[in-house]
Amino acid sequence: MSILVSAIGQGLTWGIVGIGLFLTFRILDFPDMTVEGTFPMGAATAVAAIYHGFSPLAATLLAFCVGMLAGLVTGLLYTKGKIPVLLAGILTMTAAYSINLRIMGRANLSLYGKSSLLDLFKGLPPYFNSVFLGMIVIIIVTALIIYFLQTNLGQAFIATGDNSNMAKSLGISTDTMQIMGLSVSNGMIALGGALVAQENGFADVNMGIGIIVVALASIIIGEVVFGELTMNERLIAVTIGSILYRFVILIVLQLGFNANDLNLISAIILAICMMFPAFEKRFQLKRSLSRGISKHE
Amino acid sequence: MTKRSYPLITAIIILFAFLGYAFFAEKSDQNSAEPKTPTVGILQLMSHPALDAIHQGIIAGLKEEGYIPGKNINIDFQNAQNDQSNLKTMSSKFANENADLSIGIATPAAQALANSISDRPIILGDITDPKGAGLVKSNDRPGGNITGVSDKAPFKLQLGLIKRLMPNMKTLGIIYTSSDDSAVAQYKMFKALCKQEHVKLKAYSITNTNDLNQVAQQAVNSVDAIYVPTDNTIAGAISTLVGAANQAGVPIFPGVDTMVKAGGVATYAIDQFQLGVATGKMSAEILEGKKKPATTPIKYFTKSKLIINERAAKKLNIHIPASLMKEAQTKGEIVK
């Protein structure tokens, strides 16, 4: 049973990364590769800061700020430098590798024996410290984003992603909106990195590899499982999707699958999830499902 | 809230209900029955010959101490494929199945285990610097639940061998992966040794296998020989390095025997398999309660054997003195 609790704990922590990516991927509607550099940057910053005597809370907030800077760089490259956003993100991500090595001074920095945010939750049953930490952060973050999206600025932000030409004609500075979105998004991803590093007990310069797939999985599983929802509900669904993704990995491992196959299985699951809407249409799944159910009543 | 929101709300309710149940259930359920057959978890960072050899050695070492997998011991072997989140998930798995003892092959694996398990022993296999990795308080008295075997390479012997086989060498090059902590640690130690022995050393680093080709080309044009420490990344792409070096007629002196077999010239190599055996034996002793991790000092496995690749030496016109050939024949290994 603790294995399930551990999966939930990880799902909550990684949910923050998912919500961060949601802002750029779903609302602004573009692929941000910066995240693969920002995630380890958050981890490296937090661990290095704790190493140098910062409190875990200060270290984690510092990681958030550093992430925002990274997003800002990508935003400027894209809006002012006119570099296509995918490439802009890749540039920042590539630069981040060297920067992360500098931050830590080495490729891999351990927190073993040092303090972390998890210390706030001592004396609980196994893995509940992650669950509580993750839960608190997710609730705060989700609430803030929900509030933000319902302000005038938030509406302008959504409009920019929905129809940027219309937004411009309404006097919205789409450049500013996009920079802001990239900034906040990467800040959150760095925050996720900082939390994951404290949970795992170390930061590693290669931690970011493949995390865009993990973050996408959370978003897409949430959408496929829960269907069409309001914007606020979709944000919550990302976190649940993240937890479900962790469950799937768990099942795969318990079934005895070779860890070598994990990447392939993740890709298959994600592909199926993404093709699901098309399947549904083709085979009228929903209709026949509900017809089948009502027949038995 | 619309009907559409029902699945989401249901999911959240189930989640909280489960967490609540697990919270109170866990609190009272601290005494699970000990499984009769001990379970040993082995977490390997990734696949490559040196780490695989250690794995095999561990099984052999356990067997030597009377533990036969499947009969009186369960081995749970997990390969993390160099993925950080896998390391975490697999360590949690060991913790959850109450593995009596866990073994970590390579530093990141050991660190992941250390983070998940604090109440059962963890044995390190192939960790260059346990104290530096934050795993033990001191290498003599680990102090916690972690101890193990370290693979301190016999740098002095290796450098001596290089000097003997390359008497006219002006510059020695070294190539390592900057993102591999253990490789970086070895580089630093080797660099200090070269300074001591007045050997001119030129350093080259790569971030991943993609850089290797270009960096190798650069290196082979500026040095007379290249030393490669125990480096997981380069080990996986050794043929690229060997190819570039052979083209330029520059010999490679690796730190591991598997790399000599792949085209390096010669080295004094720690027998990875034997290192594994030592790890397995130490694990057996701790399993039986004969020793405790806190008071078991890190074992430095320094026994090395001379391994010479005859074909590579011939190709690069390196003359191997008869005494060395004899030593390799009797106490080491010759690769044809």
Next chain:
Amino acid sequence: MSEPIFELKDVVVTVNQGTPEEINIMDHVNLKIYAGDFITVLGSNGAGKSTLFNIIGGDLKVTSGEILLHGKDITNMSVEHRTRFLSRVFQDPKMGTAPRMTVAENLLLSKKRGQVRGLGARRLKQNMAEFEEITKTMPNGLDQRLNTPTGDLSGGQRQALSFLMATIKRPEILLLDEHTAALDPQTSAELMHATNMRINKDQLTCLMITHHLEDALSYGNRLIVLDHGKISYDVKDGDKDALTKEKLLTFFNDIDG
């Protein structure tokens, strides 16, 4: 006669400068627009109608000349800045609305056209009554669909909404760029009728590009014809009332009546 609220002074736009293809797509244009003018704009393809709108809107920079608003020089004012007093409806129904946001949300965004948007709550519910009232002026059921994402609406509904969005916050100058051209004849006529009612009711200053001769003649108090970047014809009030379709046709070639 009062002062013009909007004026183009000797505006020239040159393209392909320095090459053999150099040409003035706006050729010394002078235009005085007075408060309350409802000007229909005609011209054959390539005559410069959209160019005129792009200059007024700021999407295109002039090569020489001045643009004045209430006598103030706004020639170099950015597009963003101009949205404070200017709004525009395009021909394509998809261009004017955000498809994933609801009708009400779109209207709310338009209400703040050109204003700084801060972290204050959006107050959507408080505005619903006003939105209901406004959408009732359109005959296509928009008022029943305030909470529908605009992507689910028909072209006619989206275009009607675009018009409402352009006028919910009073613009000093309204540009209608063939805004009924992409609709079927009935929807087109309905929208045109509603447009006219609104412009008259609020005394809006408006320029409307159209290819329909009848619309050009029957709506508005003023009519201009563009030809090769120049304003070749400018009639208003009585002269416009007296204008016939035949006389108009003599002024240019391909037009669909």
